[in-house]
Amino acid sequence: MANNNRWYANTGQDGDVVLSTRIRLARNLAEYPFPHRLDVAGKEKIGKEVYAAVKDVPALKLKFIEMKNVSKTGAVALAERHLISPEFASNSEGRSLLLSDDESVSIMICEEDHIRLQIIMGGLSLNEAYEKASLIDDVLDERLKYAFNENFGYLTQCPTNLGTGMRASVMLHLPALSKLSRIQKIANAVSKLGLTVRGAYGEGTSPGGDIYQLSNQVSLGISEQEALDNLRSITLQLATQERSARKELLKNISVQDKVSRAYGILLTSRILSSKELMELLSWVRLGASEGLVPVKTELINEMFVTMQPANLLESIDSDADAAKRDEIRAERVRKALEAGRIGERI
Amino acid sequence: MANNNRWYANTGQDGDVVLSTRIRLARNLAEYPFPHRLDVAGKEKIGKEVYAAVKDVPALKLKFIEMKNVSKTGAVALAERHLISPEFASNSEGRSLLLSDDESVSIMICEEDHIRLQIIMGGLSLNEAYEKASLIDDVLDERLKYAFNENFGYLTQCPTNLGTGMRASVMLHLPALSKLSRIQKIANAVSKLGLTVRGAYGEGTSPGGDIYQLSNQVSLGISEQEALDNLRSITLQLATQERSARKELLKNISVQDKVSRAYGILLTSRILSSKELMELLSWVRLGASEGLVPVKTELINEMFVTMQPANLLESIDSDADAAKRDEIRAERVRKALEAGRIGERI
Numbered sequence: 038m039a040n041n042n043r044w045y046a047n048t049g050q051d052g053d054v055v056l057s058t059r060i061r062l063a064r065n066l067a068e069y070p071f072p073h074r075l076d077v078a079g080k081e082k083i084g085k086e087v088y089a090a091v092k093d094v095p096a097l098k099l100k101f102i103e104m105k106n107v108s109k110t111g112a113v114a115l116a117e118r119h120l121i122s123p124e125f126a127s128n129s130e131g132r133s134l135l136l137s138d139d140e141s142v143s144i145m146i147c148e149e150d151h152i153r154l155q156i157i158m159g160g161l162s163l164n165e166a167y168e169k170a171s172l173i174d175d176v177l178d179e180r181l182k183y184a185f186n187e188n189f190g191y192l193t194q195c196p197t198n199l200g201t202g203m204r205a206s207v208m209l210h211l212p213a214l215s216k217l218s219r220i221q222k223i224a225n226a227v228s229k230l231g232l233t234v235r236g237a238y239g240e241g242t243s244p245g246g247d248i249y250q251l252s253n254q255v256s257l258g259i260s261e262q263e264a265l266d267n268l269r270s271i272t273l274q275l276a277t278q279e280r281s282a283r284k285e286l287l288k289n290i291s292v293q294d295k296v297s298r299a300y301g302i303l304l305t306s307r308i309l310s311s312k313e314l315m316e317l318l319s320w321v322r323l324g325a326s327e328g329l330v331p332v333k334t335e336l337i338n339e340m341f342v343t344m345q346p347a348n349l350l351e352s353i354d355s356d357a358d359a360a361k362r363d364e365i366r367a368e369r370v371r372k373a374l375e376a377g378r379i380g381e382r383i
Numbered sequence: 384m385a386n387n388n389r390w391y392a393n394t395g396q397d398g399d400v401v402l403s404t405r406i407r408l409a410r411n412l413a414e415y416p417f418p419h420r421l422d423v424a425g426k427e428k429i430g431k432e433v434y435a436a437v438k439d440v441p442a443l444k445l446k447f448i449e450m451k452n453v454s455k456t457g458a459v460a461l462a463e464r465h466l467i468s469p470e471f472a473s474n475s476e477g478r479s480l481l482l483s484d485d486e487s488v489s490i491m492i493c494e495e496d497h498i499r500l501q502i503i504m505g506g507l508s509l510n511e512a513y514e515k516a517s518l519i520d521d522v523l524d525e526r527l528k529y530a531f532n533e534n535f536g537y538l539t540q541c542p543t544n545l546g547t548g549m550r551a552s553v554m555l556h557l558p559a560l561s562k563l564s565r566i567q568k569i570a571n572a573v574s575k576l577g578l579t580v581r582g583a584y585g586e587g588t589s590p591g592g593d594i595y596q597l598s599n600q601v602s603l604g605i606s607e608q609e610a611l612d613n614l615r616s617i618t619l620q621l622a623t624q625e626r627s628a629r630k631e632l633l634k635n636i637s638v639q640d641k642v643s644r645a646y647g648i649l650l651t652s653r654i655l656s657s658k659e660l661m662e663l664l665s666w667v668r669l670g671a672s673e674g675l676v677p678v679k680t681e682l683i684n685e686m687f688v689t690m691q692p693a694n695l696l697e698s699i700d701s702d703a704d705a706a707k708r709d710e711i712r713a714e715r716v717r718k719a720l721e722a723g724r725i726g727e728r729i
Contacts, residue, residue, distance in 0.1 A: 290710060294653035301651030307640035364636060 042139050045342045048334050049160015053326045054276040056208040056248065056338055057159055059119065060166040062174055063193045063202040064152040065184040071194040072147040080131025080147040087146050088135060090180040097173065099144070100136050104129035113347035119157060119208075121145055142173065149194050150202075152177065159338075161272060163205055163265045190257070200257030205265055207251050207272050208237060212323040213282035214275075215247040216292075223275065231255045232271055246315035246341060251275065280326075287327050296324030300332065304374055308360075309367035311346050336373060344370065388485050391688045394680050395506020399672045400622040402554040402594065402684055403505055405465065406512040408520055409539045409548040410498040411530040417540040418493040426477025426493040433492050434481060436526040443519065445490070446482050450475035459693035465503060465554075467491055488519065495540050496548075498523065505684070507618060509551055509611045536603070546603030551611055553597050553618050554583060558669040559628035560621075561593040562638075569621065577601045578617055592661035592687060597621065626672075633673050642670030646678065650720055654706075655713035657692050682719060690716065 044057065065071065069083060081103075088101045104112065104125070112126035120143040121134060135144035145153040154173055156166040177183075184192040191202035198204070214220055224234040237248040251272060253264045286292050299320035303309075309317075322337045324330045342348065344366055350357065353365060390403065411417065415429060427449075434447045450458065450471070458472035466489040467480060481490035491499040500519060502512040523529075530538040537548035544550070560566055570580040583594040597618060599610045632638050645666035649655075655663075668683045670676045688694065690712055696703065699711060 290653055294713070297651040297653050298648050301647035301649075302644050303647075304650075305643040305647030307636055307643050367640070 043339075043342075044139065044141050044157055044159045045338050046335060047159050048338065049158065049162055051273070051276050052160040052334060052338075054209055054211070054279050055161040055272060056210055056341070057119075057157055058162045058166050059158075059204075059206045059208070060156045060163070060170045061204045061206075062152075062154045062170055063150040063191065063198045063204075064154065064174070064177065065192055065194070066151050067182045067184040069151065072149065072151060073194065075131070075147065077131035081133070083151055084131070084133035084146045086181065087144065087152060087177070088133070090177055091135065091144075091173070094176055097142065097176075098138060099142065100138070102134040102136060104132040104134060107134075110347050110350050114345075114351045117345040117348050118342055120155070122148060122153075124148065142169070144173075150198070161207060161269070161276075163207075163269050167203075167205070167261065167265055197254075198256055200255075201259070201261050201264065203253075203256055203261050203264060205253050205268050207268065209249045209251055209272070209275060209279070210247060210319070210322055211249050211275070211279050212247040212319045213286045214279050215249075216286065216323075217282055219278075219282070220249065223278075227251065227271055227275075228254075230267065230271060231259075232268065245312065246319040248315075248319075248341070283323060283326055287324065287329065293324070293329060296320045296329050300324070300330040300374075303370050305371070306367045308363045309370060310363050311344065311349075311366070314344055314366060314370065315341070332374065333377065336377065340370065340373065389685075389688075390485065390487050390503055390505045391684045392681060393505050394684065395504060395508055397619070397622050398506040398680060398684075400555055400557070400625050401507040401618060402556055402687070403465075403503055404508045404512050405504075405550075405552050405554070406502045406509070406516045407550045407552075408498075408500045408516055409496040409537065409544045409550075410500065410520070410523065411538055411540070412497045413528045413530040415497065418495065418497060419540070421477070421493065423477035427479070429497055430477070430479035430492045432527065433490065433498060433523070434479070436523055437481065437490075437519070440522055443488065443522075444484060445488065446484070448480040448482060450478040450480060453480075456693050456696050460691075460697045463691040463694050464688055466501070468494060468499075470494065488515070490519075496544070507553060507615070507622075509553070509615050513549075513551070513607065513611055543600075544602055546601075547605070547607050547610065549599075549602055549607050549610060551599050551614050553614065555595045555597055555618070555621060555625070556593060556665070556668055557595050557621070557625050558593040558665045559632045560625050561595075562632065563628055565624075565628070566595065569624075573597065573617055573621075574600075576613065576617060577605075578614065591658065592665040594661075594665075594687070629669060629672055633670070633675065639670070639675060642666045642675050646670070646676040646720075649716050651717070652713045654709045655716060656709050657690065657695075657712070660690055660712060660716065661687070678720065679723065682723065686716065686719065 066083065069075065069079065072080060091097050091099055107129065115121045116123045116126040118140065120136065120140055125132060125145050125148045131147060133146045141157055143155045154170060156170045158166045186192055190200040193199055193202055211220065214223065227234055231254050233252050233254050235250045237245060237250055253268050299317040303317050303321060318337050318340055321330055321332055322334065325332045325334055325337065346362065349362055349366055357365060412429065415421065418426060437443055437445055453475065461467045462469045462472040464486065466482065466486055471478060471491050471494045477493060479492045487503055489501045500516060502516045504512045532538055536546040539545055539548055557566065560569065573580055577600050579598050579600050581596045583591060583596055599614050645663040649663050649667065664683050664686055667676055667678055668680065671678045671680055671683065692708065695708055695712055703711060
């Protein structure tokens with residue numbers, strides 16, 4: 038199965054810095070208690086209801102996936118691809134997922150809220166992603182009865198999501214700002230503007246590969262468009278800072294050495310852990326942005342996603358242990374770089 | 384100036400393990416005190432006398448080099464190539480050197496003894512090297528008056544060289560035995576057989592690049608041929624042990640990883656110290672012997688010699704500082720591996 042229809046196989050707007058854009062809408066159905074107060078049957082009922090609401094929309098073509106039928110590896114792989122939350126992956130009871138073929142649309146059913154609709158797109162595409170989310174949201178709104186309050190907006194289980202129920206985020210590759218130890222200062226500054234900088238997998242996760250998530254924190258008392266404009270503006274400022282830091286950093290011969298060696302190691306290693314790969318890819322992506330190493334950004338983005346432990350394991354179809362996986366990862370990376378692209382899955 | 388007529392540009396017999404063979408004969412002239420009791424003029428007089436004895440032998444074509452005319456860098460470079468001793472390089476007063484164009488023949492005049500005649504050849508070639516040394520020794524013996532005693536043989540300043548005055552040695556690349564920590568045991572065993580294992584630059588030097596010198600210790604009460612046969616026999620045993628250790632070691636995927644990455648780093652680094660280069664070359668040479676990396680042994684041997692600090696500096700013809708040298712070294716190594724050979728000096 039080739040992956041070239043997936044969002045990560047293409048770079049988008051400002052793709053040198055912005056890996057992807059996500060819009061997530063939290064919605065609940067008025068006639069049911071919040072998921073944590075539902076039993077398995079109750080959750081399953083909601084899954085079927087939501088699926089029934091979208092399955093006849095030809096443009097969507099969403100697959101209905103009952104999480105109880107997804108293997109542990111499969112669930113973690115979905116979380117690695119940011120299609121479900123780690124929490125959703127860890128407990129399948131009664132939960133289901135609606136997923137489009139290109140994985141740009143995913144709807145978690147009975148995570149914290151009844152509906153968590155997510156759009157993910159390559160590069161910086163907040164408005165496009167929001168428009169797509171709104172279209173699906175409108176379909177659901179028309180066919181289901183949302184919990185909505187004139188004063189608070191969309192009602193959600195956690196009060197931090199009240200209001201628009203929207204979280205918009207961008208995944209940023211900030212190797213230069215990170216290696217120059219400027220992230221903490223930036224995180225402090227953006228928090229005053231209602232935004233949060235975190236590791237790629239949310240609160241408390243480490244920024245493997247120098248990948249950071251920038252997202253809006255406030256959903257109450259602010260319109261969706263204001264939130265998107267705010268996030269877009271800060272993202273563009275960070276991108277400008279990152280680009281200038283890259284140029285500054287890459288003048289340094291020892292940074293050039295790091296970048297070039299990282300490329301050399303990726304081309305030749307026989308054992309490669311996921312953690313080391315992320316670090317090496319980050320150096321290579323930094324260098325590639327200034328033409329120092331002959332690797333396409335799309336390929337690096339794809340490896341960031343597909344070479345993660347569960348995704349790799351899922352694509353092997355075997356019970357490879359960690360050591361064997363590190364060998365297979367090394368081999369895949371070598372071949373991918375040699376071919377200039379991720380090959381067919383083997 | 385290309386180096387392809389030098390001994391290190393070709394591998395010889397058992398060249399997978401044996402880098403080179405050296406025969407050194409210590410000789411003194413009967414009518415002069417030992418060098419440490421000579422003044423500058425006395426040393427210079429001996430230099431001219433020895434040169435006069437060989438300069439009309441067409442087959443030899445030795446250059447006469449007064450060490451006072453050799454730069455500090457040039458002298459260290461000669462020592463790095465094992466053509467003179469580090470001690471000879473550090474004090475030039477009155478000393479001179481006779482050197483053949485291919486550097487296989489070198490005669491230090493007024494080092495510890497009046498004459499230190501050395502033959503160096505690639506691979507294991509003890510008999511060939513000894514024959515060549517003997518031919519030159521015969522010429523010198525015919526035209527000069529050697530200090531010789533019926534009981535003690537050739538008289539030398541240090542009693543450890545009395546007798547044949549011959550030291551025979553082989554330079555061995557023992558990466559597998561070294562990485563398996565078997566060298567100390569081997570050193571203990573061979574010392575009982577009258578041989579010594581040391582680092583590449585003699586007593587007390589560290590075995591950079593896993594290169595070891597194996598030499599005969601005894602020169603009194605043993606014929607030259609016995610000493611050569613003994614050394615040859617132990618060398619062949621060590622070579623057998625090393626080959627089997629290589630096969631054993633290279634089955635290990637983490638060793639394959641080390642070898643392959645070392646090659647990758649050599650292909651891509653932008654900064655390379657002499658020390659790191661030796662370590663990386665050792666891994667690569669280990670792998671190359673089993674066809675794991677596509678590098679010719681000759682090329683690695685050549686880099687072991689020509690990429691050392693003073694040799695590199697000498698070939699640059701500039702006042703490059705250490706940092707700049709590490710950059711130039713990285714560039715040369717990259718280009719050499721890409722071209723599959725050391726290019727013309729730039």
